[in-house]
Amino acid sequence: MWRHRGFSALNISGLAVGMAAAFLILLYVGFELSYDTMFPKKDRIHMLVSDLKTPSDSYQIPVVDWSVLGKITPRFPEIQSSTRIVDMNLSIQKGTENFVEKRSLAADSTFFKIFDLKLLEGDPDEALRAPLSLVLSQTGAQKYFGSENPMGKSLKIMNGKYTAQITGIMQDLPKNTQIQADYLLSLSTYTKVIDPTLDESWGNYEPRGYVLLSENVNTKNLVSKINTFLEEEDGEKMKAANLFIKQDLELITDVYLYSTRIGSGSANINNIYIFGVVALFILLIASINFINLTTARSVERAKEVGIRKVVGAQKNQLMLQFVGESLIVTILAYILGIAIATLALPYFNTLAGQEVASGVFANWSYVGLFFAIALAIGLAAGTYPALVLSSFRPVSVLKGKFSTTRSGTFLRKALVVSQFTVSIILIIGTLIIYNQMHFMQSQDLGFAKDRLLILDIDNHPKQQLLADYLKKNPNIISVGKGSTVPGGGGNKSSALSIMQNSQGQDQTLTVDRYIIDDKYLDQLDIKLIAGRNFSRDLASDSTQALIINEKVVDLLGYSNPDAAIGASFDQWGREGQIVGVVADFHSESLQKEIQPLSFVFDTKQTKLLTLKVAAADLPETLAFVEESWKQFLPDTHFDYYFLDEFFDRQYRAEQRFSNLFLNFAVLAIFISCMGLLGLASYSTKQRRREIGIRKIVGASILGIVNLLSKEFIKLVGIAFLIAVPIAWFSMHKWLQDFAYRIEIPWWIFAVAGMLAIGVAMLTVSFQAIKAAIANPVKSLRTE
Known part of the structure; x- marks a missing residue:
């Protein structure tokens, strides 16, 4: 050595x-595969999910009706317990400061029984039972109470409307679980204080539902029994609404990576498989x-x-x-x-x-x-x-x-071909992943997201005063309002809607619902292709008007957008006519299909202010906005984001995947070149006397370099021919996860081949040139 x-x-x-x-x-793959495996009863905890079917479409969603768990839990002995969880942004007031805590959940009192999370203080059976009970994590307790014991103390919540009592302190939740919270509010706060009708409502989908099953329960049989029971219980309601619902169960440890339901998880099991193969490839090459x-x-x-x-x-x-x-x-x-x-x-x-x-x-x-x-x-x-x-x-x-034996030589050549086959596959994969990412981020989304500043005012009573004051700044072009923005900001909701279709019949649809004002569409440059925008001058627009997208027009069977104008609708008690149609736009990542969407006009239920700002003097504009916020909303935490940055967060998982893949692909190629350099050095040394004799009889440096390099280049060429079909098949399958994707262009394979051969040439040529310019006398003097 x-x-x-x-x-x-x-x-x-x-x-x-x-x-x-x-x-x-391996650490990364193990972490992703470990999601939700820390719960002691993980093999018996299932997520109850919903399949909704209307005459024109079907939806698979990861949430349940507010009332469904209350109906089925006492009915079926196979269900030991159940709990509902609602994701929320909880505003908490401490003294004169107001914070919006995004890591917050509202949960039933059975939450701790099902997940077996340990409370450091408090009774797990009682901590979330009474309305306005609040459990804090260690991090949450430290933030609001420091070294003091918070038990029995209180915090004002929901813009100071209610006072919640601290009933428990829990350990910080691990990072590899989908149940992430530093603040747990009792769900009875919603069902008994805020809206006592929730437990009896039907067709209102918001909570995530979890059930704890008894040992050895056949889930398929149980699902069948649940659906039969609910059809008997709610069949008339389904027929009246033309909405048919089926429930299903997904094991909690499968949801993060395997569930295909809207909003479930951000990881992709195919990416995990790919990384597992990359790890194997790198280890194989080394x-x-x-x-x-x-x-x-x-x-x-x-x-x-x-x-x-x-x-x-x-x-x-x-x-x-x-x-x-x-x-x-x-x-x-x-x-x-x-x-x-x-x-x-x-x-x-x-x-x-x-x-x-x-x-x-x-x-x-x-x-x-x-x-x-x-x-x-x-x-x-x-x-x-x-x-x-x-x-x-x-x-x-x-x-x-x-x-050297023929078998030994053949083995070494086969190994070189193997490692460069793997390297070329990784090069092709990297180029395709990069092109898909570029395609998604450069695609026309159908709306403008640049220079839009979003303020989360959480429907504050002084929002209009703030909006009027902001309009005075010449760098703020316009101020609008909305309940949500593309990318999932704000409160995105889906609404069960009945609309008149092209046959003049009532058709039930589930559509996404944006609450906006009359400036919103213009600010985002969402194109109106039929009818009109909302108007403040028409009082009926706030109660009887609806704007839809092209997707809804297609589902209703109209031949063109203009034909849908004037059609009647009934949405959550709001009845009236469709007054406008907007062009389809991507409200979510290009991984998903464009969904049916509706807009309603209501300036009192919007929680976001949307500001179109000038590109010049942006720091000064932002400072003015913050000063104005503190003037009108002094008790509320200043919360803002730019829409372009917020929307691009949807691609973070893919960007991380792309960056990781690129880094490890480069590493694999580097390791392959290290091996090639060693073999080239060995081969050159074995032929040093031959090189010396060739130089003496007149061989040129270029001729010797070519002699020593061509054998290795030939091996890389064979590797390329093997790698191309494998890479095409693998990446074609990976692209199927995207609703909008590139067609794999031929030039990617050509570039990958040239890169591999170029890198191999550089690696081998280093040793070849070194041998070619060496003094031949020294080569011939050796034994």
């Missing part, structure tokens, strides 16, 4: 880097390099083996020597790999967008697994040369008749 320090460093570092990269990916270089170098030790055999070494002793040396090297690489992973983990956590692990030793099973892999690689790398060399007759070896 010390005599050939350069070779040893190349061999050990290549394997170490590969093991470190694969180890980090292992191939190590075995390739070790077996190639071992040929130089033929005379050593011959002398050992002459002085009495047995075959098993020689086997033990080679395998032992190989194991020592792989264990050194393993230790170095763990050290590299430790140093790289903070950067990797940043790249992944979350803390996938606090340290490399957080999971000892992974550390043990990689130690076993290191031993396996060492055995594989040591066994082959030991078997080959120990089988040769020492007389032949000592006479210099030993040379």
